[in-house]
Amino acid sequence: MVTPNPFKTVVIAGVGLIGGSVALGLKGRFLADKIIGYDANPETLKLALALGVIDEGYxxxxxxxxxxxxxxxxxxVGSLARIARDLSSHAREDAVFTDVGSVKGKVTDLLSDLRNFVPGHPxxxxxxxxxxxxxxxxxxxxIWVLTPTxxxxxxxxxxxxxxxxKxxxxxxxxxPDAHDQLIATISHLPYMTALALTHMVARDERLALLAAGGFRDITRVASGDPRMSRDMVxxxxxxxxxxxxRFRKELDQLEEQLDSPEMLFESAMEGKRTRDSLPIVKRSLIPGLFDLVVAIPDKPGEIGRIANILGDKGINIKDIEVLAIREEGGALRLGFETGELLERAHAALNAVGYETRPRGLGQSSL
Known part of the structure; x- marks a missing residue:
């Protein structure tokens, strides 16, 4: 059954790390016909256009x-509601709004009257x-949390x-309120903890001298955008x-256990069990492969035709996945072992009229 894409023209308001990543995801999987960027910084838009992240910019x-x-x-988050109202006054009545902000309660309150709004947070x-x-x-x-009202x-x-x-x-x-309570512990509290630790290092040169890989790992979030981080907390x-x-109480309890080695050992074991049980989120579907996404028309035999074209060229496909189905066709992800094979596949398929886009490791080679 053919399922059309839910949206054709998408506006990304704020073309930064997350907005740009969403735009690249839409483009890479052929999920939109046009991506329009909206950003107050013209240099950001120029860069996004040059990188192929967006098709137009305003x-x-x-x-x-x-x-x-x-x-x-x-x-x-601090400017999200204002931007939404600025754009809604120009958008069509049937335009759908969503957001990627890390705080949902205040945003949904401020935009409670915004038509067609589906709050979200990847x-x-x-x-x-x-x-x-x-x-x-x-x-x-x-995980992409959606917090409808x-x-x-x-x-x-x-x-x-x-x-x-898709x-x-x-x-x-x-x-929304459940999201904010959970995110305060797993995201906002670690940020504040990282700030506290880095402030301690900044005030003692000896600590800075000794701070190495482990310290950098646990304070990584302090390197995020200061304005966005401030707004979220x-x-x-x-x-x-x-x-x-609640964190203070945990620290107080651990401090008391410094005089009780067995109790501290039990706490350490509980911490290890919890940390080891956390899921590992893989950010690519097939790590180590060079991926090529191919737009295919909705007609019989297309996947076989693509395989035959590449087979005739001696190009071996290591992995294949149907990514999306749209009204006029779909998208196929092909995985190759090397960047050289990806380049050859890209050239071979383009030569016979297929639209292709490199993704992941192979993206930098074309």
Whole structure:
């Protein structure tokens, strides 16, 4: 059964790490016909255009927003509501809005009257910032939380869930306040802890001299965008205060156990069991392979034809996956062992009229 893509023209408001990664995911899997970038920084838009992340770019709201079927709000949380209202005044009435902000309660309150809004938060990120750090694989296998409100139409929620799934992420639905309470502990508290530790190092040169790989690993999140990080914790401060209070109690208990080696050993064992049981999120579907995504028309025999074309050229396909089905066709991911094989496959398929895009490790070779 052919399932059309849920959206054709997508606006990315805020073309940074997450916004750029979503755009690359949409492009790489042929999930949108056009990606429009909206960002207050013209240099960011120029860079995004040069990198092929977006197809058009605008620094001010305007009638261009009429093209949008979906508007993804990827700005810092502090400016997200204002950007949404600026764009909604120009967008069509049937345009769908979603966001990628790490705080949901305040955002949904501020945008409670925004039509067709499906709040969301992909649980993905990096200590690097900006569109140059964006990559489609950042979203693969990530949990993508959707937090509908009483005003969110169920059909729209399902359309956004469908898009999230096609991007390779795993949609999870929960209320906004539940999301904020959970995220305060697993995301915002670690950020505040990393700040505290790095501040201690900054105030003692001897600590800085000894800080090595392990310390860098546990404080990695302190290297994120300071403005976005500040906005996320400020806008979730009540839930974060509660998490900090619980963390203090845990530290107090561990401090007391310094005089009780057996109890501290049990705590250490519990910590190891918990840490070892956490799922490992693989950010690419087949690590180590060079991937090529191929747009294919919806007619019988296309996959076999592609395999025969490459087979005749002596190009071995190590992995194959149907990524998406759309009204006029679909997308196929082909995995190759080397970048050289990927380049040959790219050339061979383009020569007979297939549209292809490299992804993952092979992306830098073309």
């Amino acid at each position: 620094v001010t709201p305007g009638d261009w927003a009429q093209q949008a079927d979906l508007i993804i709000l990827a700005t810092p 649980m993905a990120g990096s200590e690097k910032a900006g569109v140059t750090a964006a990559r489609a694989s950042l979203l693969e296998n990530a 009483a005003n969110t139409p169920l059909p729209l929620l399902n359309r956004v869930k469908q898009l999230v799934t 991007l390779g992420a795993n949609p999870v639905v929960m209320p 400020i806008n979730n401060k009540e839930a974060l205060r509660e998490a900090i209070s």
